[in-house]
Amino acid sequence: xxxxxxxxSGQASGSxxxxxxxxxxxxxxxxxxxxxxxxxxxxxSANRAQKDRSEVSKSxxxxxxxxxxxxARAGRASSPLWRGGGKVFPNKPDENFTQKLNxxxxxxxxxxxxxxxxxxxxxxxxxxxxxxxxxTKLVADKVKAFGSDSILLxxxxxxxxxxxxxxxxxxxxxIEPEDVDxxxxxxxxxxxxxxxxxxxxxEMYA
Numbered sequence: 001x002x003x004x005x006x007x008x009s010g011q012a013s014g015s016x017x018x019x020x021x022x023x024x025x026x027x028x029x030x031x032x033x034x035x036x037x038x039x040x041x042x043x044x045s046a047n048r049a050q051k052d053r054s055e056v057s058k059s060x061x062x063x064x065x066x067x068x069x070x071x072a073r074a075g076r077a078s079s080p081l082w083r084g085g086g087k088v089f090p091n092k093p094d095e096n097f098t099q100k101l102n103x104x105x106x107x108x109x110x111x112x113x114x115x116x117x118x119x120x121x122x123x124x125x126x127x128x129x130x131x132x133x134x135x136t137k138l139v140a141d142k143v144k145a146f147g148s149d150s151i152l153l154x155x156x157x158x159x160x161x162x163x164x165x166x167x168x169x170x171x172x173x174x175i176e177p178e179d180v181d182x183x184x185x186x187x188x189x190x191x192x193x194x195x196x197x198x199x200x201x202x203e204m205y206a
Contacts, residue, residue: 001017001018001019001020001023001024001118002015002016002017002018003015003016003018003023003118003123003124003125003198004121004124004125005124005125005126005127006124006125006126006146006192007126007127008126008127008142008145009145010145010146010147013127016125016195016198018198018202019202019206021111021205021206022111022114022115022201022202022205022206023111023114023115023118023123024115024118025108025111025112025114025115026112026115027112027115027116027119028108028109028112031105031108031109031112032109032112032113032116032182032186034101034105034109035101035105035106035109035110035113035182036109036182036183036186037099038099038100038101039101039181039182039183040183041097041098041099042097042098042099042101044097046092046093046094046095046096046097047093048091048093048095049090049091049092049093050087050090050091050092051086051087051090052086052087052088052090053076053078053079053080053085053086054078054086055086056078056084056085056086058076058077058078058084058085059076059077060076060078061076062074062075062076063076063077107205109182110180110182110185110205111205113182113185113186114185114201114205117185117191122189122190122191123190123191123192123193124146124190124191124192124193125192125193125194125195125198126192126193126194126195127194127195128194128195129142129153129155129162129174129192129194130159130161130162131161131162131165132161133161133165134160134161134164134165135165136165136166136168136169138165139162139165139166139169139172139174140169140172143169143172146190146192147190148189148190149171149189150171150172150187150188150189150190151171151172151173151188151189151190151191151192152172152173152175152180152184152185152187152188152190152191152192153166153172153173153174153175153192153194154175154176154177154180154191154192154193154194154197154201155174155175155176155194155196155197156176156177156194156195156196156197156199156200157176157196158174158175158176162174173188176197177197177200177201177204178200178204180201
């Protein structure tokens, strides 16, 4: 499979041969959906909490007498039937949202995503990407040449200068191959790989 190589001006300057196992795999939508959902679920932190009827701050006094009022009988104001009462099945912080996804499925899902990005011409290779000083403007000007406001740059060597220069740009992310996840690949409009990162991808997902 051939992937387009872009120069610093964003123009095609050639192509590079990549393995078909990773970049020419048939797109499997159910698998990709499962991989993305599982990744998001496993990233969730169980920090929501609700109170049941024993935990809400309500009086335990019987609201009115049992008989003779014409009203339905009521035991206490903390009943789940009442506004402000406790929840019947409350959410608790110890909830477990994780979904099991074996390595073979994850690898196949990543291969399907990368292959589809190549087919949609959303993935390209660059010779290198670095800046001389940790200034956001340098990265912003350099990225404009690639014709997209939403770019994920995967570099084999993330220097401190490049990290500092890019961290304030909301629509641009610079990461190393080991930190690439399926959600980021789907989210960003354009994916740029350095040649070193392409080699690392072939080692990781082949």
